[in-house]
Amino acid sequence: MNRILTYSRNDMKLIFRDPILYVMLFVPLVIIGLLRFGLPALAEVFPDMEPYTKVILGTFCLITAMFPAYIYSFIMLDEKDQDVLIVIRVLPISSIEFLVFRLLFISVFSFFFTVLTIAVTGIVDWSPAKIITASLPVSLVAPVMSLFIIVFARNKIEGVTWMKGLNFIMFLPVLSYFIKGSYEYTFGILPLYWIFKMFEPGFSSIPYYINYSIALIYHLVLLLVGIRVFKLRVFP
Amino acid sequence: MIQADNLTFQYPGSHVQAARNLNFRIEPGEIFGFLGPSGAGKSTTQKILIGLLKGYTGKISIMGKSLEDWDPDFYNHVGIGFELPNHYLKLTAMENLRFFGSFYSRKKDYLGLLEKVGLLQDANKIVENFSKSMKVRLNFIRALLHDPEILFLDEPTTGLDPVNSRKIKDIILDQKAIGKTIFVTTHNMHDADELCDRISFIVDGELMITETPKQLKLDHGKHKVKVEYADGGQLIKVKEFPLKDIGKDQKFMDILKTREVISIHSQEASLDEVFIKVTGKNLL
Numbered sequence: 001m002n003r004i005l006t007y008s009r010n011d012m013k014l015i016f017r018d019p020i021l022y023v024m025l026f027v028p029l030v031i032i033g034l035l036r037f038g039l040p041a042l043a044e045v046f047p048d049m050e051p052y053t054k055v056i057l058g059t060f061c062l063i064t065a066m067f068p069a070y071i072y073s074f075i076m077l078d079e080k081d082q083d084v085l086i087v088i089r090v091l092p093i094s095s096i097e098f099l100v101f102r103l104l105f106i107s108v109f110s111f112f113f114t115v116l117t118i119a120v121t122g123i124v125d126w127s128p129a130k131i132i133t134a135s136l137p138v139s140l141v142a143p144v145m146s147l148f149i150i151v152f153a154r155n156k157i158e159g160v161t162w163m164k165g166l167n168f169i170m171f172l173p174v175l176s177y178f179i180k181g182s183y184e185y186t187f188g189i190l191p192l193y194w195i196f197k198m199f200e201p202g203f204s205s206i207p208y209y210i211n212y213s214i215a216l217i218y219h220l221v222l223l224l225v226g227i228r229v230f231k232l233r234v235f236p
Numbered sequence: 237m238i239q240a241d242n243l244t245f246q247y248p249g250s251h252v253q254a255a256r257n258l259n260f261r262i263e264p265g266e267i268f269g270f271l272g273p274s275g276a277g278k279s280t281t282q283k284i285l286i287g288l289l290k291g292y293t294g295k296i297s298i299m300g301k302s303l304e305d306w307d308p309d310f311y312n313h314v315g316i317g318f319e320l321p322n323h324y325l326k327l328t329a330m331e332n333l334r335f336f337g338s339f340y341s342r343k344k345d346y347l348g349l350l351e352k353v354g355l356l357q358d359a360n361k362i363v364e365n366f367s368k369s370m371k372v373r374l375n376f377i378r379a380l381l382h383d384p385e386i387l388f389l390d391e392p393t394t395g396l397d398p399v400n401s402r403k404i405k406d407i408i409l410d411q412k413a414i415g416k417t418i419f420v421t422t423h424n425m426h427d428a429d430e431l432c433d434r435i436s437f438i439v440d441g442e443l444m445i446t447e448t449p450k451q452l453k454l455d456h457g458k459h460k461v462k463v464e465y466a467d468g469g470q471l472i473k474v475k476e477f478p479l480k481d482i483g484k485d486q487k488f489m490d491i492l493k494t495r496e497v498i499s500i501h502s503q504e505a506s507l508d509e510v511f512i513k514v515t516g517k518n519l520l
Contacts, residue, residue, distance in 0.1 A: 010335050082324075082325060086288065090311050091336065095308075
């Protein structure tokens with residue numbers, strides 16, 4: 001418990017002393033507010049949007065859930081840049097403890113933003129249990145993304161490039177809603193396809209619980225692979 | 237305390253060995269220095285000894301236990317000072333020390349340490365605004381936070397002015413006085429001379445010689461004294477006399493008795509000269 005407090009207190013100081021990170025922490029709340037009040041108004045003006053509101057919800061859940069990934073990626077890229085990671089490696093803790101705590105914080109923030117997005121926007125009428133369970137796989141996306149950025153980017157500039165690239169790939173599964181037939185399943189190679197399908201199956205006939213299970217397992221596997229690669233490349 | 241046998245290391249993708257067949261033993265309470273030019277393999281050796289570089293061959297034993305058998309508890313026993321400052325720049329000096337100190341169970345005296353290196357009045361300043369010298373000093377005391385038995389210090393005085401360099405060297409000597417074992421890497425011969433009980437010259441990953449600084453200087457110097465004296469009026473003369481039986485050297489004794497002696501220097505070599513003589517390289 002003490003260790004969690006140590007890490008979180010340190011991280012909060014790092015976030016609140018950097019104006020960019022500080023703003024990033026509150027952007028998801030602004031997005032959720034805009035969605036809550038803006039989407040119904042838009043739906044009135046553009047009634048053709050109606051079939052896509054759940055896709056829009058899924059997209060915005062992912063967008064808000066990504067902000068913790070951006071924040072922590074910047075923090076860890078700074079730690080990499082400033083050689084602080086080397087100091088952490090020579091602390092009397094297991095090499096993985098530090099990373100696990102960081103990924104946990106990212107996940108908790110993402111989970112919070114996802115639950116809030118689903119619950120506050122009122123687009124779906126899900127039970128609290130379904131909101132919480134559906135938010136679990138979404139909250140794994142951000143730590144996976146963060147791991148990729150930390151492992152492969154050497155500095156913040158490269159980090160931003162990675163973020164842009166990964167964001168583009170992340171939202172490619174949206175295209176599957178415009179493809180009828182078995183071709184849409186080729187998007188299944190992308191992990192976020194299964195999360196999108198949790199929110200709105202579209203033409204797919206795969207039931208919710210299968211989409212959910214694949215989304216959860218796929219992201220857990222990616223997380224474990226990411227941790228392994230991090231250990232090999234960053235904390236060898 | 238620390239023993240390396242046939243230690244060899246090659247960076248992945250490199251064709252040359254950064255450490256070649258190194259053999260050395262550091263006794264408890266000793267300050268042992270690796271002296272060599274940049275890129276000689278000093279920092280690489282230190283990184284291997286502190287467990288940051290894997291994939292070496294040979295054997296390393298620290299506190300009687302193979303390095304490979306140590307778990308993270310190893311870092312409770314060793315303090316590491318890196319060559320380049322590495323801090324959370326957005327945190328204050330005190331916050332940095334408290335964060336890293338919180339991982340150790342031993343009681344820490346943050347203010348006492350800051351005071352020792354002249355940073356007490358800057359304890360609550362953001363490290364981003366520190367000068368290089370201040371960051372280096374903060375780096376140094378971080379290694380002492382948990383009162384470790386062994387200190388690994390990589391170029392501990394680099395980037396420091398003479399006053400602060402003196403402070404750091406005094407603390408290192410204080411640590412030795414209370415029984416700490418210290419491994420220092422440096423390319424500064426004066427530091428090595430002043431601090432180390434024994435030094436090893438390292439060049440291109442190879443240890444060329446290991447000896448006490450005093451012995452090295454004696455072995456490679458001239459066994460003579462040089463006397464500078466005024467020979468009437470403004471004329472200054474210089475003469476050298478062999479050290480052997482110097483008390484029986486009549487010419488030497490005459491100068492002492494009858495001339496105005498300006499200086500007398502024994503002709504032992506400086507470490508710099510010994511290094512060049514032994515390795516054929518400069519210490520830069």
